[in-house]
Amino acid sequence: MSSVTSDAVNTASDAVAPAGPASSTRRRRRAPRQPGRARRAGVLAVGAALAVGAVLLQSAALSSEASSAHLTWTGSVGEEVSASRFSAEVKAIHVAKAVEFTPLSGKPKKAETSGVFLVAEVAATATRTPQKLAPPVLLGQDGKRYTATDKVDSSLTITNPYIQVGWWAQSVAVFEIPASALAGSRIVLAPQSGFIAEALLPEVEVDLGLDEASAQRLVANAKDVYPLASKK
Amino acid sequence: MTSPPGGESRRRRPVAVPIAALAAVTGLGIIAAFGGFAETPEEPPKQLGPGATLDQGEFTTKFVESRTVVEPGLFGTADKRFLEVELQVTNKGEETTGVGSPSNGKTPGVFFANSLLKMTPAIKSDFGPSVSVPGASSVPGASTPSSQLHPGMPATVVLRYQLGDRQRPPKQVSYDVGTFEYSAGGVKSLERTWFLVKDDEGVNAPPKVVAQVTLPVRQAGAL
Numbered sequence: 001m002s003s004v005t006s007d008a009v010n011t012a013s014d015a016v017a018p019a020g021p022a023s024s025t026r027r028r029r030r031a032p033r034q035p036g037r038a039r040r041a042g043v044l045a046v047g048a049a050l051a052v053g054a055v056l057l058q059s060a061a062l063s064s065e066a067s068s069a070h071l072t073w074t075g076s077v078g079e080e081v082s083a084s085r086f087s088a089e090v091k092a093i094h095v096a097k098a099v100e101f102t103p104l105s106g107k108p109k110k111a112e113t114s115g116v117f118l119v120a121e122v123a124a125t126a127t128r129t130p131q132k133l134a135p136p137v138l139l140g141q142d143g144k145r146y147t148a149t150d151k152v153d154s155s156l157t158i159t160n161p162y163i164q165v166g167w168w169a170q171s172v173a174v175f176e177i178p179a180s181a182l183a184g185s186r187i188v189l190a191p192q193s194g195f196i197a198e199a200l201l202p203e204v205e206v207d208l209g210l211d212e213a214s215a216q217r218l219v220a221n222a223k224d225v226y227p228l229a230s231k232k
Numbered sequence: 233m234t235s236p237p238g239g240e241s242r243r244r245r246p247v248a249v250p251i252a253a254l255a256a257v258t259g260l261g262i263i264a265a266f267g268g269f270a271e272t273p274e275e276p277p278k279q280l281g282p283g284a285t286l287d288q289g290e291f292t293t294k295f296v297e298s299r300t301v302v303e304p305g306l307f308g309t310a311d312k313r314f315l316e317v318e319l320q321v322t323n324k325g326e327e328t329t330g331v332g333s334p335s336n337g338k339t340p341g342v343f344f345a346n347s348l349l350k351m352t353p354a355i356k357s358d359f360g361p362s363v364s365v366p367g368a369s370s371v372p373g374a375s376t377p378s379s380q381l382h383p384g385m386p387a388t389v390v391l392r393y394q395l396g397d398r399q400r401p402p403k404q405v406s407y408d409v410g411t412f413e414y415s416a417g418g419v420k421s422l423e424r425t426w427f428l429v430k431d432d433e434g435v436n437a438p439p440k441v442v443a444q445v446t447l448p449v450r451q452a453g454a455l
Contacts (some may be wrong), residue, residue, distance in 0.1 A: 065424075111367060111376040115385055144383045147328035151367055151376040178384050 070190055070203040077209060083202035086131065086163055088189045090206040091121040095182070095218045096226035099174060103153040111151035115178040116219060119226050120187055122158045123168040130162045134192045136173040139205070141184030149176040156228055158189075172228065182208075183215035277408070278443040286443050288347055289412035290329070290426045291381070294320035296388075298447035300401045313395040315355060317405065317447065321389045323381040325414075325426065331379050331389050336360035344381060345391070346428060349439055350408040355393040362392045406446040410439040 075081035080089045095118055099111045111117070124133060136158065138146040151174075154160060158171040173187065190203035210218065263269065280286060285294045296318040303312040321344060323329060332343025336359065340346070345363045355361075365387045367376040381387055395401055412426040428439040 107373060109376050110374040113385075114387075115382075143326060145327035146382050147380065149378065149382075150380055151378045176378075176380075176382055176385070178382075181384070 067199055068197065069200070071200045072203050072205050074205045074207065076207050079206075081204045081206065082127075083204050084127065085129070085191060085202050086124055086126050086133075086204075088122060088124040088204040088206075089168075090187055090208075091123060093121075093208060093218075094119040094226055095222040096224070097222055098225045099152055099228055100225050101152055101156055101228035104155055109153070110225070111149070111174075111176075113149075113151075113176045115176060116182070116222055117149070117226065118175040118177055118182065118185075119228070120173045120175075121170070122173050122187075122189065123170045124158065124163045124189065125168045126163045126165045128165060130164050131191045132162055133159055134190050135159050136175075137188040137190075138175040138177060138181070139186045139188050140177075140181040142181075144181065145188075146175050146177050146181065148173050151176060152228065163191075174228075179215075179219045182218060183210050183212045185210065277441045280443050280445040282447050284445065286409060286445070287411075288409070288442075289414070289429070290323065290325045291344060291347075291412070292322045292324060293409075295445045295447060296320055297450060298405050299450040300395075300452045301392075302452050310397065313399075313401070315393040315395055315401050315405070315449065317361075317391040317393075319389045319391075320386055321381060322386045323383045325383055328380050328382050329426075331363045331365060331381060331387075333360055333363055334391075344389070347410040347412065347439075348391070348407050349410050349441060352406045352408075353402050355395065355399075355402075357394060364390060364392075366390055401449055401451065404446055404448045406444055408441040409443045409445055411442045 071084070073081050073083040077090050077093065080087055095116050097113070097116060099117050099119065100108060101111070102108045118138065120136075122136070135148045135154075137148070140146065148157065148159070156172070158169070158173050161169040161171060163169050173189075177185075185208055187206045187208065188203055189206070190201055193201055278286070280295060282295060282297050285292060298315065298317045301314045301316050303314065305311045321331075330343040332345040333339075333341055334345045334348045334351070335341035336357075339360070341348075363379070365378040365380070367378060378387075381389075410428045413429050414424055415427055416424050429442070430437040431440045432438075
């Protein structure tokens with residue numbers, strides 16, 4: 001009991017002891033507080049403005065679609081289109097009901113479809129570093145994306161060769177599409193992305209320049225079989 | 233709540249609280265009478281047979297048939313026997329996707345075939361069935377199988393299970409089938425892609441079974 005009371009007295013005396021200097025500091029602090037009020041309001045306003053600004057900036061952030069989008073260079077058939085890392089040209093397009101080809105090993109194969117095959121003759125060259133093209137995509141007028149078919153051996157298409165600096169690699173891109181997707185479609189060529197996805201990869205978008213009438217004419221005049229040149 | 237003295241004080245009795253309490257109790261009673269806050273029981277999976285068509289969100293799928301197939305062995309080896317399941321699949325999405333594979337043991341399934349959640353009876357093998365769009369070619373041996381499903385193009389998808397030497401093919405097979413929804417999440421967590429609809433909210437919730445499809449197995453004559 002006695003120790004407790006003495007503690008209480010001690011703490012009381014401790015509390016009392018610095019009372020003198022504390023009040024003096026309070027007085028000292030109080031002196032600059034009077035003009036500081038405006039400053040404090042200013043600081044608060046700046047803080048609030050920064051917070052509001054930070055929140056507003058979020059709305060300007062790229063959406064996931066935008067951040068995974070490509071930088072696109074556009075062109076038309078028969079035109080050399082230079083994207084930053086590579087150049088590409090769609091030289092000609094053919095429409096066929098079947099594609100015949102001979103893989104590196106084995107018997108000739110015949111790819112058939114319920115739709116049509118669009119065969120594009122494509123050439124590409126690199127600007128600085130050798131690279132490979134990702135499977136080309138046919139972008140329909142309605143935004144549908146048709147990846148190049150895997151029915152045709154990929155070693156015979158533009159995804160196979162290394163695109164080198166200094167000369168044009170020539171090959172084909174083959175798409176399997178419904179005949180109705182042909183009008184207004186574009187061929188999209190892009191380099192292969194690595195394991196870690198890069199933002200804003202370059203891509204070349206070639207408008208095939210087909211309206212309804214010319215697309216229908218192409219389908220009507222489609223070859224029964226398009227023979228794909230085998231690799232020499 | 234101090235009411236002023238006088239005759240009017242009796243009329244201004246605080247009745248709001250008892251009335252509110254009564255209303256609350258009545259409301260709770262009504263809710264309890266209708267089964268409380270428990271979730272309404274979900275509708276049971278549809279029972280489908282051969283030839284039935286199912287909307288799976290990303291795909292429209294027709295379950296055509298199931299059959300056994302015998303491939304004669306080469307150079308005197310034993311014949312190989314397969315159980316095939318044929319589907320007609322149309323990709324309703326915006327881009328080309330793959331036929332994928334159903335989940336097999338610990339290996340998760342991918343793409344279309346991932347929606348074939350469970351097969352009964354299960355035909356076990358190390359790598360699961362082969363799933364492909366067999367390129368039906370007019371020239372034998374020249375077919376070009378594909379594993380792609382292009383948007384808007386109906387494709388015949390065949391699942392092929394190899395049967396063991398002494399394994400009897402089942403009389404019928406049935407699948408628990410799931411469905412897809414287009415939503416955010418996944419590897420790049422913000423990108424929207426097609427995911428299997430889950431049974432529950434949790435991350436590890438099992439996929440929801442929307443239909444059970446039963447196909448009688450057409451037996452090849454040689455068996």
